[in-house]
Amino acid sequence: MSSETAVWIHSFSCDIQSVEAELAPFMSQHHLQLQHLASDQPRGPGLLCFTALTPELHGCLERVSCNGQEPVLAIALLEQPINDEQYWHLLKSGAADVLCWQGDVSGLMDRVVALLSRWITVDRLLNSPLVQHNLIGKSLVWRNFLRNLVEVAYFTDASVLIMGETGTGKELVARLMHSLDPCAKDRELVILDCSTIVPELAGSEFFGHDRGAFTGALMAREGAFALANGGTLFLDEIGELPLHLQVQLLRVIQEGTYKRVGSNTWKSTRFRLVCATNRDLSEEVAKGRFRADLFYRIATWSFRLPPLRERKEDILPLALHFLKSHRPEGAPPLDIDEPLGHFLMQRDYPGNIRELMQLMHRLGARHVGPGPVTLGDIPEDERRGSWIPPDAWQDTRFEQCIRDALMLGCGVKEISRITSETAIRIALREADGNLQRAAKKLGITDRALQLRQASQRSNLHAVKTKATGC
Numbered sequence: 325m326s327s328e329t330a331v332w333i334h335s336f337s338c339d340i341q342s343v344e345a346e347l348a349p350f351m352s353q354h355h356l357q358l359q360h361l362a363s364d365q366p367r368g369p370g371l372l373c374f375t376a377l378t379p380e381l382h383g384c385l386e387r388v389s390c391n392g393q394e395p396v397l398a399i400a401l402l403e404q405p406i407n408d409e410q411y412w413h414l415l416k417s418g419a420a421d422v423l424c425w426q427g428d429v430s431g432l433m434d435r436v437v438a439l440l441s442r443w444i445t446v447d448r449l450l451n452s453p454l455v456q457h458n459l460i461g462k463s464l465v466w467r468n469f470l471r472n473l474v475e476v477a478y479f480t481d482a483s484v485l486i487m488g489e490t491g492t493g494k495e496l497v498a499r500l501m502h503s504l505d506p507c508a509k510d511r512e513l514v515i516l517d518c519s520t521i522v523p524e525l526a527g528s529e530f531f532g533h534d535r536g537a538f539t540g541a542l543m544a545r546e547g548a549f550a551l552a553n554g555g556t557l558f559l560d561e562i563g564e565l566p567l568h569l570q571v572q573l574l575r576v577i578q579e580g581t582y583k584r585v586g587s588n589t590w591k592s593t594r595f596r597l598v599c600a601t602n603r604d605l606s607e608e609v610a611k612g613r614f615r616a617d618l619f620y621r622i623a624t625w626s627f628r629l630p631p632l633r634e635r636k637e638d639i640l641p642l643a644l645h646f647l648k649s650h651r652p653e654g655a656p657p658l659d660i661d662e663p664l665g666h667f668l669m670q671r672d673y674p675g676n677i678r679e680l681m682q683l684m685h686r687l688g689a690r691h692v693g694p695g696p697v698t699l700g701d702i703p704e705d706e707r708r709g710s711w712i713p714p715d716a717w718q719d720t721r722f723e724q725c726i727r728d729a730l731m732l733g734c735g736v737k738e739i740s741r742i743t744s745e746t747a748i749r750i751a752l753r754e755a756d757g758n759l760q761r762a763a764k765k766l767g768i769t770d771r772a773l774q775l776r777q778a779s780q781r782s783n784l785h786a787v788k789t790k791a792t793g794c
């Protein structure tokens with residue numbers, strides 16, 4: 325690192341001058357610079373120091389870490405060491421790690437710097453053109469997914485399993501892993517779709533064959549494992565592989581050795597294995613449809629790609645990206661007007677990003693002349709059933725919930741309280757913890773939302789205290 329990288333430090337109701345004084349020279353040796361956080365809004369990797377374990381501390385941790393989506397090192401300046409339960413509670417509130425700052429802290433410096441350096445490298449990769457230009461998305465759930473994936477791709481060579489619904493971007497992510505892998509990026513990315521493998525030819529596809537190994541084998545041929553040597557092997561739709569073929573992969577994945585069909589000679593290969601499936605593979609293992617031994621070999625790390633409905637904030641940026649990618653070279657970029665934006669946000673996408681991409685290409689193709697793309701550009705077959713009346717949410721499911729609550733003895737006061745708490749929780753989750761946006765959606769001020777959150781927390785605390793009797 326040539327210039328210094330800023331890392332934030334924040335105190336929760338305590339004096340952190342001594343921590344700063346001890347850390348600053350050490351950090352500067354590693355080209356890191358501490359900067360105070362003006363408010364407790366998150367800014368990437370940072371440190372949060374505290375002297376008391378209070379409900380307010382957990383609230384602060386949730387905010388600065390965006391509910392665990394941004395890496396935060398919690399530093400406990402306490403007389404006593406923290407116990408397991410307190411440690412877990414801090415991790416649950418969003419700390420990426422916790423350190424106790426007690427006695428002789430010189431040994432902690434290396435750890436603090438190593439953690440911060442790792443998080444900063446990951447952040448840099450995350451913000452690089454390679455990632456930003458190819459994988460669109462700013463929502464915290466998406467960034468959190470990418471951050472974990474980037475770390476594994478860059479710092480390990482272990483096997484990775486990517487699970488996700490159709491069209492969520494599994495292949496795109498596998499390609500990114502290959503490009504980020506410092507050992508494999510100049511080598512081959514070999515892609516094999518397991519759902520299209522003909523069982524009789526599977527051996528040859530995977531391991532290659534010798535000349536004359538079977539009728540029609542006129543020439544020797546390398547298989548996928550040999551071609552991926554030194555690079556990445558991407559086995560797409562691994563969940564579709566029949567059980568009798570799964571067993572054939574165990575040795576080569578574990579030991580990197582295999583024999584070509586028709587040969588008695590062992591060969592060796594080294595590759596990074598990335599597998600993808602739209603099935604829940606652990607469930608398939610439980611049902612006996614996928615071998616447990618293969619599952620553990622292919623899933624040293626496993627990731628679940630979020631469906632588009634869990635990252636609604638990314639719909640419009642993705643829509644604009646797809647409009648742009650389909651424009652002729654040199655044509656001015658197209659915008660989306662507000663009503664069309666609302667339509668795109670409330671629509672369902674069972675085919676996830678692929679479906680949104682196809683829709684945007686169709687809208688782009690219909691749009692003519694200057695100005696933004698509008699509702700009028702929506703193709704005829706899309707329009708049917710698209711308009712949802714504003715009171716549609718008060719449907720029979722809603723009535724049923726109220727009926728159940730009344731039957732269980734809840735009065736109108738409790739129903740109102742639970743309803744507004746649920747609305748707040750949903751709004752905060754959809755705004756990825758951003759207070760202003762959540763308040764706007766709820767039609768209240770930021771301050772009113774803060775007060776309601778504080779009162780919810782103290783209610784919860786009171787309930788817990790009552791339950792535990794302390």
Ligand SMILES: Nc1ncnc2c1ncn2[C@@H]1O[C@H](COP(=O)(O)OP(=O)(O)OP(=O)(O)O)[C@@H](O)[C@H]1O
Binds near residue numbers: 460490493642645
């Ligand atoms: N974050 C993203 N940014 C831009 N384009 C994306 C993103 N995610 C997916 N896409 C695009 O969406 C389409 C579908 O992605 P991809 O083929 O990787 O999905 P998949 O999960 O592998 O689908 P399937 O399970 O059906 O094979 C591709 O054209 C891809 O480029």
